[in-house]
Amino acid sequence: MNLAQFTHITEEHVRWGDCDMLGHVNNTLFLRYIESARIAYIEEVMHSDLLPGAQVGWVIADLHCNFRGQLHYPAKLETGSRITRVGSSSATIEAAIFANGEPAPVFTSTAVIVWCDYQEGKSLRIPDRIREAIRGHEGDVEGL
Known part of the structure; x- marks a missing residue:
């Protein structure tokens, strides 16, 4: 896996302050880094409204992560994100964190995100405008 395989x-x-007493980045921060990347993808590619008070939007239903290396201060991070599957109400987003231009990621993740009605707590069909935005950015994706 390399950074060129990611579309965002x-x-x-x-x-x-990301580092713990052992001098490496605390494991919880890796999840923050991919959260920032996922939010950027949702805002920039899907043009989805993530502002407080929104009635519908994305929630994480499933998240898997793999720590492949350590991070230390200072480091420049590049997080790649891509949608690999789109279902009726869910999508799979993969992410990988690369540090200091190294070819191998220090962290990878796969998450299933679900389009839902926040008040009802129920999944909804992903709107066509979001499906088209993903297709326009990613090209061929399973389910589109």
């Missing part, structure tokens, strides 16, 4: 890239830097 976000950049950030490890902050001094």
Whole structure:
């Protein structure tokens, strides 16, 4: 797996406060990094409204992660994201974090996100405008 396989890239830097007493980035921060990348993908590619008070939107139904290496301060991070499958009401988004231009990721994840009505707590069909936005950005994706 390499960064070129991803269609959406976000950049950030490890902050001094991201590190724990052992001097490496705390494991919970990896999830924050991919959260930032996922939100950027949703906003920039899907043009979805994530503002407080929205009636519908994405929730995470399933998340798997794999720690492949350590991160230390300072480090420049590039997080790649891509949608690999679209169902009726859900989509699978993969992410990988690459550090300091290295070819192998230090962290990978796969998440299933579900389009839902927040008040009802029920899944909804992903709107056609979002399906088209994903297709326009990703090209061929399973389920589209």
